[in-house]
Amino acid sequence: MTALREILLRRIAATGPIGIADYMTECLLHPVHGYYTTRDPLGTSGDFTTAPEISQMFGELIGLALAQAWLEQGAPAPFALVEPGPGRGTLMADMLRATARVPGFHAALRLHLVEASPTLRAAQAERLPDATWHDRLDQIPDDLPLFLVANEFFDALPIRQFIRDGSGWRERVIGRDGDRLVFGLTAPAPLTQLEHRLANTLDGDMVEISPALPALVGEIGARIAENGGAALIVDYGGRGTTGDSFQAVQDHHKVDPLDAPGAADLTAHVDFDSLARAAAPAACAGPVPQGVFLERLGITARAQALAARLEGAALDRHVAAHRRLTHPEEMGDLFKVAALHPCDAPPPPGFET
Numbered sequence: 001m002t003a004l005r006e007i008l009l010r011r012i013a014a015t016g017p018i019g020i021a022d023y024m025t026e027c028l029l030h031p032v033h034g035y036y037t038t039r040d041p042l043g044t045s046g047d048f049t050t051a052p053e054i055s056q057m058f059g060e061l062i063g064l065a066l067a068q069a070w071l072e073q074g075a076p077a078p079f080a081l082v083e084p085g086p087g088r089g090t091l092m093a094d095m096l097r098a099t100a101r102v103p104g105f106h107a108a109l110r111l112h113l114v115e116a117s118p119t120l121r122a123a124q125a126e127r128l129p130d131a132t133w134h135d136r137l138d139q140i141p142d143d144l145p146l147f148l149v150a151n152e153f154f155d156a157l158p159i160r161q162f163i164r165d166g167s168g169w170r171e172r173v174i175g176r177d178g179d180r181l182v183f184g185l186t187a188p189a190p191l192t193q194l195e196h197r198l199a200n201t202l203d204g205d206m207v208e209i210s211p212a213l214p215a216l217v218g219e220i221g222a223r224i225a226e227n228g229g230a231a232l233i234v235d236y237g238g239r240g241t242t243g244d245s246f247q248a249v250q251d252h253h254k255v256d257p258l259d260a261p262g263a264a265d266l267t268a269h270v271d272f273d274s275l276a277r278a279a280a281p282a283a284c285a286g287p288v289p290q291g292v293f294l295e296r297l298g299i300t301a302r303a304q305a306l307a308a309r310l311e312g313a314a315l316d317r318h319v320a321a322h323r324r325l326t327h328p329e330e331m332g333d334l335f336k337v338a339a340l341h342p343c344d345a346p347p348p349p350g351f352e353t
Contacts, residue, residue, distance in 0.1 A: 162207050
């Protein structure tokens with residue numbers, strides 16, 4: 001039994017069941033026992049692997065897409081280059097290497113990272129010593145054009161789950177049964193924020209919402225609409241979906257999300273319809289499947305160029321990485337890419353207008 005599980009059991013005994021959003025916040029960000037505050041979760045020695053850790057091609061193409069958007073908006077200088085949840089800094093390091101020859105890009109950028117984990121901040125500092133770190137997005141100076149990349153950031157935002165019951169909704173909560181954490185449901189009640197889902201759901205359907213997403217995306221969209229810029233958001237999810245996507249991953253395998261609080265990564269699918277609504281007054285392009293997006297940016301040509309210098313096991317790993325990023329049965333369809341941009345500017349490359 002983890003230490004955090006004991007804390008949660010005592011809390012529930014004292015005050016009653018808690019929502020999934022509260023549970024995720026405690027599990028991921030508890031100052032002593034939280035998942036992100038106590039470890040580096042990435043790579044083969046961690047619990048999961050993200051696209052930038054699979055191949056340098058991912059970060060290179062993302063960086064060049066943002067640089068092209070910067071050029072198309074008149075190469076504003078200075079501008080804020082921002083990444084929330086930057087992991088080990090691998091994605092941003094690849095982006096910066098790929099954009100080094102874009103005239104004026106590096107001289108104009110001011111690098112800002114949003115990171116809550118002290119462990120990951122230390123890893124990022126090794127790769128990105130010139131960055132400025134923040135605990136929250138709203139701490140970044142708001143008077144500069146904003147060019148932002150968020151890869152597997154929004155899936156870690158805490159969610160609430162509701163099951164439709166007539167014209168009302170029952171919230172899924174977490175209680176206790178002895179020394180076990182268990183799911184339960186509240187009594188049904190109307191919910192204003194889910195009135196729009198009554199038209200596309202049936203009794204018994206589960207709907208997930210992310211309470212923090214509208215404010216975060218709204219902040220990004222407002223800054224882009226006001227000062228210019230672009231945001232590329234890469235995550236797994238869909239549009240107006242139903243069902244239970246709350247999951248835990250430990251040692252690269254799915255596990256019960258209630259079994260080991262604080263010791264497993266917790267995520268949920270991103271609702272890109274909610275994201276698009278929250279982005280106003282900025283425009284939102286996409287989402288498009290990650291594989292389609294990367295192919296439009298030329299990942300196959302880049303893969304072939306890199307393959308020409310490889311052989312043996314290194315070549316095999318490279319081919320497997322290209323497939324994993326793009327193939328529909330791997331990350332190619334599961335992950336989606338959306339872009340925020342000013343209404344009077346085109347979206348970044350990779351999106352059909």
